[in-house]
Amino acid sequence: MTILRRTLLAGAAAVTALGMATAAGAQDDKTKVGFVFVGPVGDGGWTYEHNQGRLAVEEEFGDQVETVFVENVAEGPDSERVMTQMALNGADLIFTTSFGYMDPTINVAKKFPDVKFEHATGYKTAENVSTYSARFYEGRAIQGLIAGSMTESNIIGYIGSFPIPEVIRGINSAYIQAKKVNPDVQFKIVWVYTWFDPAKEADAAKVLIEQGADVVLQHTDSTAPQAAAQTAGGVYTFGQASDMYEYAPEPRISSIIDNWAPYYIERTKAVMDGTWESVSRWDGIAEGMVGIGEITSAVPDDVKAAALEMKDKIASGEMHPFTGPLKKQDGSDWLAEGETADDGTLAGMNFYVEGIEGEIPQ
Incomplete structure (x- = not known):
């Protein structure tokens, strides 16, 4: 192999590595948002509307975000497992959308202080846990x-x-x-x-x-x-x-x-721009x-x-x-x-x- 060929191959490898690193970096730059659902997204009611909020986040932020969800998650220990897996998989923000997820959310949040959690309809908060509900x-x-x-x-x-x-x-x-x-x-x-x-x-x-x-x-x-x-x-x-x-x-x-869409968009944006703080939101018809x-x-x-x-x-x-x-x-x-x-x-x-x-x- 000639010196010139070695040089060209080395240069190509460097470009390829740089491209892969850039792609990985782009992926890492995405804000990953998880949703834990108590029912199926096709239930026609509660979970359907939460999933509409998830889709609104995707539409609002495009390729700046990645959303993931797990449906039909039983309230109790199994929900804690699902939340933990989401956090381990790189979620920056996790919405847990049922009252019975309250204690599991608090438990998992303690293990992942850098992940932000939003719990629907509950009353327990922490430095990295907010609550939200509707009137x-x-x-x-x-x-x-x-x-x-x-x-x-x-x-x-x-x-x-x-x-x-x-x-x-x-x-x-x-x-x-x-x-x-x-x-x-x-x-x-x-x-x-x-x-x-x-x-x-x-x-x-x-x-x-x-x-x-x-x-x-x-x-x-x-x-x-x-x-x-x-x-x-x-x-x-x-x-x-x-x-x-x-x-x-x-x-x-x-x-x-x-x-739920406006709230989900607002809270995702807060994580993206670094202004997220723990809050307790209870909005109604006026909002x-x-x-x-x-x-x-x-x-x-x-x-x-x-x-x-x-x-x-x-x-x-x-x-x-x-x-x-x-x-x-x-x-x-x-x-x-x-x-x-x-x-x-x-x-x-x-x-x-x-x-x-x-x-x-x-």
Whole structure:
């Protein structure tokens, strides 16, 4: 081999190595964002909307980011394993999107202090752990007004996932507003102890319908209750977390829509530019994190107008869904005339308001 050939080969090797290093460097420059999902991205509800937020991050930042996700992750030890693997694989930011991921998130965050974690609907924070949630109870208040106006049997069914403050808040909020427009209304609640299980959710809806409910609300993630109501006929429902518009104009007559995209974009950008700090965010209709899906033609015009007026008043701060006079289920005083509930009480709510029958499971 001639000296010239050796020189050319060495030069080519150097260029190749430089190219590989540049490519690796470009890959390393990407911000890697992980998402841990409790259900499938095609659930049509909660996880679907979180995944829409993930896709919005990709669209916003393009090749500056890489997103990864794992779906159907059970709350508990398995979620800790998934988070750990994401961190080991180079994630800079990890969103953990269910209440039951709270302690696993804190545990993994301690092991990876340079990784930022964002936990949805929880209350435990750390230097590298933020929390975020939406004021779903604001949307529940609007659903309660519509439900109380639409029921003919005066029985409203409610499918509860787990008896945690977030779900109890929603039941109370809906009941308060339903009772205001219909003093004869009753709530029947079925707990399914799952976020996503179409079979259990459908069975719960059928049980409530058999008990006389002609309006069914849900705090679970699948469209199964909508399908069950459609089959039964004469029953109204509301989309949960996502619009579920495929069941409009009825049985689904409106919905609560979770819009996570702006928050996910904001927090990813904070990691990218080095300004991320631990925060606790709780946004609602005013900030756009809670949306109200189209109120369909099945709802009378006067009821629709009242619901939209409530939405505007909540957004402006003129109205708070929890405004006294209100008593607790046991008859004890809670809020005086004109008094509104503070965030601390709402965040830890573990009681029903007066008029709701049954006990909260322990």
